[in-house]
Every structure is written in C-alpha cells, then in structure tokens.
Amino acid sequence: MRTRKAIDAVGGKGFDISVALRCLDQETIAVGFQAGMVGEELADLLVSYGIQLDLVDLPGETRIAHVIIEEALHQHSHITTQGYSVTPREQELLFELIKSHLPRSTWVASAGSLPSGLSEDFFQVLAHLAHESKVPILLDVSGPPARLVLSTRPDILKMNQQEFQKTFDASSESVENLTRSAEKIAKANRLPSLVLTLGSQGILAITPQGTFITRGPVLQEVKAAGAGDAVSAALMWRLSLGESWGEALRWAAAAGAATALTEATAECELQVVRELLPRVDQKAL
Numbered sequence: 001m002r003t004r005k006a007i008d009a010v011g012g013k014g015f016d017i018s019v020a021l022r023c024l025d026q027e028t029i030a031v032g033f034q035a036g037m038v039g040e041e042l043a044d045l046l047v048s049y050g051i052q053l054d055l056v057d058l059p060g061e062t063r064i065a066h067v068i069i070e071e072a073l074h075q076h077s078h079i080t081t082q083g084y085s086v087t088p089r090e091q092e093l094l095f096e097l098i099k100s101h102l103p104r105s106t107w108v109a110s111a112g113s114l115p116s117g118l119s120e121d122f123f124q125v126l127a128h129l130a131h132e133s134k135v136p137i138l139l140d141v142s143g144p145p146a147r148l149v150l151s152t153r154p155d156i157l158k159m160n161q162q163e164f165q166k167t168f169d170a171s172s173e174s175v176e177n178l179t180r181s182a183e184k185i186a187k188a189n190r191l192p193s194l195v196l197t198l199g200s201q202g203i204l205a206i207t208p209q210g211t212f213i214t215r216g217p218v219l220q221e222v223k224a225a226g227a228g229d230a231v232s233a234a235l236m237w238r239l240s241l242g243e244s245w246g247e248a249l250r251w252a253a254a255a256g257a258a259t260a261l262t263e264a265t266a267e268c269e270l271q272v273v274r275e276l277l278p279r280v281d282q283k284a285l
Contacts, residue, residue, distance in 0.1 A: 226266030
C-alpha cells in the first residue's frame with residue numbers, strides 16, 4: 001500500500017486544542033506528558049506553532065495515531081499504537097505543573113482518553129483544582145470519567161454524539177430526541193453547559209442562555225480529525241471575550257469547518273474562519 005502523501009501532525013485532544021488556539025492567534029500553554037523519541041518530535045511540532053510547553057518526561061514512548069485518509073472514498077481509518085504508562089508520582093507532578101499555571105489562566109481544557117496508570121478520577125480532580133482557582137474548565141471526555149466528573153459540574157462538558165449515546169445510554173433516533181436526552185441530563189446534574197458535536201448535523205449546546213443547534217457550511221472536507229478540538233478552542237476564546245453563547249457557538253462552528261479544510265490535525269486559518277462565519281446557521285430550540 002502506497003500513500004500519496006504523509007504528514008506529521010500533533011496528536012492528543014488537549015494538545016490539538018492548543019494547536020487550534022494558536023491558529024486562532026491565542027496564547028496557550030500545553031501541559032502534559034512526553035516520552036521517547038516520538039515525544040521529542042511531538043514537542044518540536046508544538047513549539048513550531050508557538051505553543052509554550054510544560055511537560056513531564058516519562059520512560060517509554062509516546063504513542064502514534066495513524067490516520068489513513070482514502071480520498072476517493074472520503075473515509076478515514078485510525079490505527080493507534082500502545083503508549084506509555086503513568087505512575088502516581090508522575091500524575092502528581094502533572095497536577096503540580098497545572099496548579100502553577102492556573103493563576104495566569106483564563107480557561108483550562110482537558111480532553112481525550114486516559115493513558116494507562118492515570119486514575120479514573122483524574123478529570124474530577126482537575127475540575128476541582130480549576131474551580132478552586134476560579135478558572136473555568138472545558139472537559140471533552142466520555143464514558144466512566146465523564147460520569148465521575150458530573151458531580152464537579154465543569155463549566156463545559158463536551159463530547160461527540162456517539163460518545164454521549166454510549167456514556168448515557170441515550171437515544172439518537174432524531175436530533176429532537178437527542179436534544180431532549182441532553183437537556184434532561186444537563187438539568188439532572190446541574191451542568192452549566194453541555195456541548196455535543198454531531199458531525200454534519202452541527203453542534204448541539206445546552207447553555208445558560210438556551211439550547212442551540214449551530215451548523216457550519218457544507219464543505220468538501222480534506223479530513224475530519226481535530227475539528228471538534230477547534231470547536232473547543234473557539235468556544236473558550238469567544239466566551240473569554242464576554243460574547244454570548246450564541247455568538248461563541250457560531251465562531252466554534254466556523255472554526256470546526258475551517259479545520260476540516262486543512263491537512264494537519266486541528267489546524268485552521270483565522271481568515272478562513274472569518275470568511276465562513278456569515279455562512280453559519282443557528283437555531284434556538
């Protein structure tokens with residue numbers, strides 16, 4: 001099997017959010033783990049975007065997620081290698097780094113699956129740390145970690161449609177049914193906001209200012225990887241400016257659409273985001 005082209009791109013949802021923030025011309029610090037030669041390559045990629053780094057070095061090797069894009073069929077396949085394992089001491093070192101940056105942060109974002117060794121309540125502890133410092137937090141998580149974090153009421157709990165259905169055993173026969181399920185779960189757990197990315201159907205958001213469906217323009221995408229992370233980045237950016245949820249979601253949909261036009265994960269061009277913004281459709285439910 002021969003490829004037409006191969007691209008090295010940043011992986012890991014949290015790091016991808018930092019990539020998208022830099023593409024949106026925002027300052028960001030990537031805090032996390034790195035291991036082995038792949039970890040060094042990852043750090044170099046992050047630095048190339050102008051992202052500040054504060055990483056815990058681990059033994060072993062950072063995993064690689066291979067994304068195979070079949071252009072003729074417009075379909076993607078993912079093959080992910082096994083990664084490193086984290087000890088309790090290394091987890092504590094990460095928390096110490098996070099705490100050192102919280103006083104100067106306007107938002108915290110953490111996302112994705114937990115590497116081997118991290119405690120299942122990792123996101124729960126992180127949310128407590130952010131709230132203690134009065135810093136809003138976005139968590140893009142699903143499954144048992146998402147259910148655990150409900151009690152901490154993160155400012156934004158985010159996941160995609162499939163993750164939401166699996167996490168809460170929710171129906172998806174229609175957007176209307178999905179909306180009712182999401183509103184019920186958000187209300188029952190007193191979540192400040194619940195954001196679901198629905199692919200071509202847009203972004204469903206239950207917020208303090210109402211429930212919205214926001215759709216970006218239909219485009220011929222190059223790849224889908226990282227579009228949801230651009231949504232996260234744009235939400236934090238625009239909400240930090242004091243914009244309404246409706247307006248922040250419009251920017252998020254435009255950023256997600258712009259990211260799908262690039263080859264590298266989570267990359268977008270700010271000028272393209274601005275050009276797509278007038279083509280975003282939004283409905284208050």
